[in-house]
Amino acid sequence: MNYNKAIIVGNITQDPEVRTTPSGDKVANFSVATNRTWTDKNTGEKQERAQFHNVVLWRRLAEIAEQYLNKGSLVLIEGRIETRSWEGEDGKKNYRTEIIGENIQMGPRSAGFNSNKSNASDNDSDKKDSVEEEDLPTIDADTPTNDDDDEVDVKDIPF
Numbered sequence: 001m002n003y004n005k006a007i008i009v010g011n012i013t014q015d016p017e018v019r020t021t022p023s024g025d026k027v028a029n030f031s032v033a034t035n036r037t038w039t040d041k042n043t044g045e046k047q048e049r050a051q052f053h054n055v056v057l058w059r060r061l062a063e064i065a066e067q068y069l070n071k072g073s074l075v076l077i078e079g080r081i082e083t084r085s086w087e088g089e090d091g092k093k094n095y096r097t098e099i100i101g102e103n104i105q106m107g108p109r110s111a112g113f114n115s116n117k118s119n120a121s122d123n124d125s126d127k128k129d130s131v132e133e134e135d136l137p138t139i140d141a142d143t144p145t146n147d148d149d150d151e152v153d154v155k156d157i158p159f
Contacts, residue, residue, distance in 0.1 A: 004080045006099045008053055010034035012073045016057075018066040028062035030055055030069070032077060054098040055079075061101055074107025 016030040032055055037048045055077050057065050069075060079101040088094050 005078070006053075006081050007076065007078045008032055008034050008099065009074070009076045010053070012069055012071055012075060013052065015070050016062075016065040018062055025059050026062035026066070028057040028065040030065070032075060053077075054096060055101055056098050057101040057104065061104055064104070068106060076105040076107075077101045078103040078105075 010032040013031040013033050016028040018026055018028045020026050032053045034051050034053065035048055036051065037046060039045070040047050077099055079099045081097060082100050083095055083097045085093055085095050
């Protein structure tokens with residue numbers, strides 16, 4: 001039995017680039033940064049290294065990415081790893097390893113998401129606690145959709 005599954009949790013490094021294929025399917029491309037932290041055995045100092053992952057989302061997930069994800073967003077991506085190759089203009093063969101997203105889970109909305117920013121008060125810590133306790137929605141690529149709608153409807157998003 002073979003198994004190809006990748007799960008990453010990290011921050012989006014740039015706004016998703018969304019295009020439409022000639023057949024009308026949307027595809028979103030973006031990068032997610034994950035960090036690994038460890039303590040150096042020799043010096044005792046904390047070390048950190050960032051890893052960047054190329055992510056591709058298709059169809060409904062691409063529409064959701066276009067509407068709701070932006071640089072800095074925390075996101076969980078679950079999918080499969082694929083490496084594609086192509087020949088460049090210089091005749092050199094190029095390779096790119098990507099995670100083809102099958103499920104996404106968006107992190108909590110940032111405090112700046114609320115349009116009523118001018119009412120900052122002592123209740124801000126209460127708001128933060130309620131966001132952290134909130135169940136984060138999972139969006140599955142296999143969720144049935146209404147193909148008649150060209151836009152993502154907010155009521156379709158489970159939060």
